[in-house]
Amino acid sequence: MTSLAEPGTRAAEPAGAPPDRHRNGQRMRRGALRRRSTLVGWSFILPNFLGFALFTLVPVVAAFLLSFMNWDAYNPPTWAGVHNFVRMLNDQSFWVALENTALYALGHVPITLALSLLLALLLNKKLKGIAFFRVAIFFPYISSLVAVAIVWNLLFNPSSGPINQFLHLIGITNPPGWTASTTWALPAVIITSVWKDMGYYMVLFLAGLQAIPQEYYEAASVDGANGWQKFWNVTVPSLRPTTFFVLVMLSISSFKVFDLIFVMTGGGPGRATLVLSQLIYQDGILNGQFGYASAISLALFLIVLVITVFQFRLQQRREN
Amino acid sequence: MAVTSAAPVRASLRARRARDRVGKAVLYVLLAALLIVVLLPFLWMLSSSLKDNVDVLTVPVQWIPKDWVWTNYRDIWSRIPLAGYISNSAILAVTITFLQVLTGSFAAYGFSKVRFPGRDALFLAYIATIAVPWQAYMIPQYVMMQHAHLTNTFWSLILLQAFGAFGVFLMRQYYMTIPDELTEAARIDGLNDYGIWARIVLPLSKPALASLALLTFVNTWNDYMGPFIYLSSNNLWTVQLGLRQFIGQYEADYAMIMTGSVISILPILVIFLAGQRYFIAGIATSGLKG
Structure with missing residues (x-):
């Protein structure tokens, strides 16, 4: 490593060369410099890139190829064409998992979006101790998943869980069976995941709110706008990029959902909370049907891609 | 007026x-x-x-324990090998965090402060994979690990999680805010790029390094699917796996399960309280999780 004590030695070099040779030399030097900086650049990237290429890029490409192969844990791979996809479309479990995943997203996305925005508006105040409230509401997001799943399972206990006791208290005599019921298991996991995720998206909304210039609100006040009008005409439009980002992230994460549901219900009762990710796990890793499971994962990827692109288009049209 | x-x-x-x-x-x-x-x-x-097991699910709800059963916190260590689970989680989380921060910040320098052909295309490949759901390529990853005989070892998880694109992305976003004049001045003073990274950029990016380290640590500590898929021997299990298994084993012992849950959250709570502003800053700037 060169020391800081000898400044300027390198910069002083190019001086008294003749004009044409100078230009030639400069071109050569530029080529050499470029080669050098390519080498230097790659030397920085390489340690990470080796791991990234081997364990992320290669599997991503392989997943695509695998979905067109017949391959299980016991037989060598053979070309299958679209066989896996045909099988998928005739697989009842796939449709059940797709429906459950979509229903989960339909519940999880709008509720989390609304609640996290509401929380951000409420907590975007200059008040003593406000940071404490923000931190506390964020905490469920990073607390350990298994502990959270277990405690909510007990809270949802149909006969003596605190939630149904509360429902009894407010006069609901026949409260739902939650995770024990095929109709209420999905709402139960949606409630839990909204509770767990809303703090994270609240932080994103808070960042968006704090980026709105105060002058906008002052100008609106001068024009005589009340609080509600300021919200609709200043806050909502200024927050649009954040809202869009949150919407995309929420949709993607909803379609990938796995851990929380898997620990809470294991996909049950029956197949009531079986989602696409769990199906991929079951077919691919548990049953060793690598090709078929890859076809389902390609479908999952395409769904996520289509939703993302669709939301981007919508956003662009609104901007124009 | x-x-x-x-x-x-x-x-x-x-x-x-x-x-x-x-x-x-x-x-x-x-x-x-x-x-x-x-x-x-x-x-x-x-x-x-802190309750007796029979008092956990009572009608009406007992918010404050009738009898304070502090012994739960003593007995749990002999009921399940919790100390071993915690040390496994810690080994994984520390190793993965260290590698992710080191290689991520190193690569981020290459992506933000060194100009060379193909750099931006390569970075795009990094970004693109962040958008691909992990479940979409978990099968090939698993097959690879199986063939390398690395399933049921910590190596599988370390290799799969330590070189994530997320760390590179987060650090690069931060490095972009460090003015080039600063690095150029250091170059004129005779530092080479490795020196600039170690002595100028790294010390300046402490908040981003803290964000990345905390987010990676917490994600690894809380990860369920990775250990669930790759670790089958009980002596390799993490806290999350051990806790999950506890439910099946002692179906009825809710009090003890809650004790284990509290203990599994404590390290996260401590880390979170110590570094909460880095968490918030990291999420707000990157808007992405690991």
Whole structure:
């Protein structure tokens, strides 16, 4: 490593060369410099890139190829064409998992979006101790998943869980069976995941709110706008990029959902909370049907891609 | 407004201040209520962890334990090998965090401060994979690990999680805010790129490094699917796997399960409270999780 004590030695070099040779030399030097900086650049990237290429890029490409192969844990791979996809479309479990995943997203996305925005508006105040409230509401997001799943399972206990006791208290005599019921298991996991995720998206909304210039609100006040009008005409439009980002992230994460549901219900009762990710796990890793499971994962990827692109288009049209 | 005499102005000011004070009090009450509702599951978890098992699911709910059973916190260590699970989680989380921060910040320098052909295309490949759901390529990853005989070892998880694109992305976003004039000045002073990274850029990016380290540590500590897929031997299990298994084994011992849950959250709580502003800053700048 060169020391800081000898400044300027390198910069002083190019001086008294003749004009044409100078230009030639400069071109050569530029080529050499470029080669050098390519080498230097790659030397920085390489340690990470080796791991990234081997364990992320290669599997991503392989997943695509695998979905067109017949391959299980016991037989060598053979070309299958679209066989896996045909099988998928005739697989009842796939449709059940797709429906459950979509229903989960339909519940999880709008509720989390609304609640996290509401929380951000409420907590975007200059008040003593406000940071404490923000931190506390964020905490469920990073607390350990298994502990959270277990405690909510007990809270949802149909006969003596605190939630149904509360429902009894407010006069609901026949409260739902939650995770024990095929109709209420999905709402139960949606409630839990909204509770767990809303703090994270609240932080994103808070960042968006704090980026709105105060002058906008002052100008609106001068024009005589009340609080509600300021919200609709200043806050909502200024927050649009954040809202869009949150919407995309929420949709993607909803379609990938796995851990929380898997620990809470294991996909049950029956197949009531079986989602696409769990199906991929079951077919691919548990049953060793690598090709078929890859076809389902390609479908999952395409769904996520289509939703993302669709939301981007919508956003662009609104901007124009 | 300028023409009115001083007295009514003062009176209306006083009235407004009083109204503000009432408004503030209402807001605090509202916030406190909200806080209790959001944190209720944790309070219930804590209270149940200090109960006899028969008192966990009672009608009506016992918010404060009738008898405080502190022995739960002593007995759990002999009921399940919790100490071993915790040390496994710690080994994985520390190793993965260290590698991710080191290689991520190193690569981020290449992506932000060194110009060379193909750099931006390569970075795009990194970004693109962040958008691909992990479940979409978990099968090939698993097959690879199986063929390399690395399943049921820590190596599988370390290799799969330590070189994530997320770390590179987060660090690069931060490095972009460090002015090039600074690195150029250091170059003129005779530092080479490795020196600039180690002595200029790295010390300047402490907040981003803290964000990345905390987020990676917490994600690894809380990860369920990775260990669940790759680790089958009980002596390799992490806290999350051990806790999950505990439910099946002692179906009815809810008090003990809650005790284990509280213990599994404690390290995260401590780390979170110590570095909460880095968490928030990291999420707000990157807007992405690991």
